[in-house]
Amino acid sequence: xxxxAVESDxxxxxxxxxxxxxxxxxxxxxxxxxxxxxDRPDLAFSTTICLEELITNTIAHGLGNAPDHSIRVRIxxxxxxxxxxxxxxxxxxxxxxxxxxxxxxxxxENRTVGGLGxxxxxxxxxxxxxxYDGTGNLITLKKNFR
Amino acid sequence: xxxxxxxxxxxxxKQLHLQGRLDSATSMALEKTINTLFESNQxxxxxxxxxxSYISSAGLRLIxxxxxxxxxxxxxxxxxxxAPTVREVFEISGFLKxxxxxxxxxxxxxxxxxx
Numbered sequence: 001x002x003x004x005a006v007e008s009d010x011x012x013x014x015x016x017x018x019x020x021x022x023x024x025x026x027x028x029x030x031x032x033x034x035x036x037x038x039d040r041p042d043l044a045f046s047t048t049i050c051l052e053e054l055i056t057n058t059i060a061h062g063l064g065n066a067p068d069h070s071i072r073v074r075i076x077x078x079x080x081x082x083x084x085x086x087x088x089x090x091x092x093x094x095x096x097x098x099x100x101x102x103x104x105x106x107x108x109e110n111r112t113v114g115g116l117g118x119x120x121x122x123x124x125x126x127x128x129x130x131x132y133d134g135t136g137n138l139i140t141l142k143k144n145f146r
Numbered sequence: 147x148x149x150x151x152x153x154x155x156x157x158x159x160k161q162l163h164l165q166g167r168l169d170s171a172t173s174m175a176l177e178k179t180i181n182t183l184f185e186s187n188q189x190x191x192x193x194x195x196x197x198x199s200y201i202s203s204a205g206l207r208l209i210x211x212x213x214x215x216x217x218x219x220x221x222x223x224x225x226x227x228x229a230p231t232v233r234e235v236f237e238i239s240g241f242l243k244x245x246x247x248x249x250x251x252x253x254x255x256x257x258x259x260x261x
Contacts, residue, residue: 025171026171027148027167027169027172030167030169048200052202053202061182075261105240108217109217111214111244113206114209117203120239
C-alpha cells in the first residue's frame with residue numbers, strides 16, 4: 001500500500017491500496033479510507049459505503065467468491081472532488097448495467113434489498129461507470145465537492 | 147470485529163442495542179438474533195442505533211427482515227437514535243417510508259407502550 005501524495009494532472013493521490021478478494025477485508029479497508037480522507041468524514045462515509053457495496057458485488061458476482069484475487073482501490077483528489085477507482089481481474093462484468101432496479105415504493109411485505117447497494121452508489125456519487133480493458137474491470141466513481 | 151450488540155427485555159419490550167459497524171463482514175453476527183426478535187405474536191421491540199456508526203446494504207437487509215417479521219406477527223418495531231449518516235442510508239433506501247423511527251429510546255418506548 002502506498003499513501004504517498006503524488007501530483008498528476010492536478011490530482012493528488014490519497015490512496016493506492018491492493019486488497020484480497022475477501023469480504024472480511026471491508027472493515028480494514030474502511031479504516032484505511034477514513035485515514036486517507038480524514039478531514040472530510042462525510043466524504044469518507046460515502047466513499048466507504050460505495051466501496052463496500054461495489055467490492056462485495058465484485059467478489060460475489062465477478063469472482064464467484066474466489067478469495068485469492070486482488071482488488072486495487074485508488075482515490076484521487078482534485079479541485080472538483082474525489083475520483084475513486086476499483087480494479088479487479090474478473091471476467092468482463094458491468095455492475096451498473098446488470099443490476100436490477102430496487103423497488104423503493106413497495107410496502108414492507110414486498111420490499112427486497114436486491115439492487116439496493118448499487119442504488120446507494122448511484123445516489124451518493126455524482127458519476128459511476130465501469131469498463132473492461134482485457135485484464136479486468138475498472139469501476140470509476142466521481143464525487144463532486146459541494 | 148468492530149461490531150457488538152446487546153438484547154434485553156424490559157417491561158415486555160425487547161431492546162436491541164447496536165454498537166460499531168454493521169457491514170458485509172459483521173452482519174452475520176446479528177442474523178440469528180434478528181430472526182428471533184419477533185418469535186411470538188404481537189411482540190414489541192426497539193432497535194437502538196445510538197452506538198452504530200455505519201451501516202451498508204448487508205445491515206439494511208437484516209433490519210428489513212426484522213420489520214417484515216414484526217408485520218407478520220402483528221407486532222411493532224421502532225428504530226431509534228439513528229446517526230445522521232446512518233439515517234441518510236435509510237432514507238436513500240426508502241426505508242424511512244416503511245419503518246417507524248424515534249429520536250430517543252424514551253420516545254420509542256412510549257410509542258411501543260401505546261401500541
